[in-house]
């Protein structure tokens with residue numbers, strides 16, 4: 001059972017190609033199924049800790065994996081029963097059912113067991129499972145002590161994070177061969193419990209992967225405040241938000257943070273480490289500025305538009321967040337040649353790029369290509385994409401991030417990474433990682449100010 005940080009994420013088409021490529025010489029579909037079945041059995045045996053196991057098998061190869069796993073568990077002397085939704089249909093499932101060879105209960109009459117293993121449908125799901133299957137899954141899951149899904153919970157589509165029908169909540173999902181988009185996309189991801197990869201010897205390659213800890217830039221003996229990274233935050237009508245961004249940039253490791261607000265708006269408030277200056281049209285002429293953040297608390301009035309225009313034409317690496325995402329036009333973005341990162345939440349994304357009609361991964365990749373920017377499409381399933389198609393899918397950090405100001409903190413954290421010299425995609429990933437770690441460390445009911453402060457502690 002391998003933790004999934006930093007692993008490739010394969011779509012249905014990519015997974016199919018990877019499986020085909022793995023089937024060479026003596027390796028056949030049956031070999032892969034045997035590997036999957038024995039890896040599942042090993043994981044289930046460890047998790048079940050001697051409790052009785054019920055394996056639910058479907059008619060295809062997901063069911064086949066279930067039969068092979070049940071046979072292996074029985075050989076180990078564990079108490080295991082099998083129930084089936086349908087007779088085995090695929091060649092693989094027929095072979096596997098014969099290997100099991102034991103009793104098969106009807107799904108609607110199956111008695112619950114403390115450990116419930118769902119191998120009804122996996123990547124082959126094409127429509128909503130029947131009511132009979134949905135009801136049986138709900139009944140058996142509810143009565144179980146531990147719920148384990150094989151590859152994907154039955155009812156979850158593979159690529160778009162959608163649940164087709166009622167899907168129970170699982171404790172563990174064992175991804176076979178590779179992580180798939182729905183292991184990270186919502187709402188499916190929140191039904192999976194812990195996702196772990198089982199290696200079945202399929203070589204996986206993809207332009208998408210899961211979030212991982214980045215090597216954050218560290219100062220050395222030659223460092224000074226400017227080499228650590230200088231971030232300019234352009235304020236607007238609500239300077240509390242941009243103050244949070246400035247604080248977060250410092251706490252994430254920037255050496256110098258400049259808060260540029262209208263005259264008289266942000267006097268000498270704490271923290272005093274933030275350098276406060278009045279915003280002027282030439283405020284961004286300072287060559288040492290490594291990243292400009294615009295959007296948090298900017299407002300949407302004429303002043304805000306003028307500041308955005310200045311930031312775009314200033315040519316410094318740019319993070320566009322909050323209100324600036326409502327003001328910016330896609331056409332003008334292309335004029336800004338320096339690196340840029342957009343950090344929209346769902347509503348801002350729709351405003352700029354239109355409704356997501358397919359899936360969040362594809363839509364974010366398209367948006368990055370269209371805008372020529374790294375796009376951090378925020379949410380419980382944040383997706384980061386670069387114009388060249390590289391993408392990073394992020395597991396849910398904490399539902400407690402749903403509080404005002406956490407987006408302002410993220411923009412500051414990413415600003416610090418960009419100013420320190422990371423490439424835009426790496427800067428976005430590092431900022432998102434740091435932000436998520438800080439949220440996890442804080443636990444419950446924290447506020448955005450706490451989150452900004454916690455960034456220092458989680459840099460590690």
Ligand SMILES: NC(=O)C1=CN([C@@H]2O[C@H](COP(=O)(O)OP(=O)(O)OC[C@H]3O[C@@H](n4cnc5c(N)ncnc54)[C@H](O)[C@@H]3O)[C@@H](O)[C@H]2O)[C@@H](O)CC1
Pocket residue numbers: 019029032033036058059060061062063064065090120121122123124125126127128129130150151152176200
């Ligand atoms: N292809 C391979 O090389 C490997 C596949 N493996 C397993 O194979 C699974 C995929 O197997 P399959 O492609 O057979 O697909 P599934 O076993 O997920 O589904 C079986 C078939 O059921 C039908 N079906 C889809 N949705 C349905 C619904 N709502 N109601 C009724 N019938 C429905 C479809 O015809 C589908 O092909 C993976 O999730 C994984 O568990 C593993 O054995 C490892 C190797």
Ligand SMILES: [K+]
Pocket residue numbers: 062118119120121122149150151152153154
């Ligand atoms: K399943």
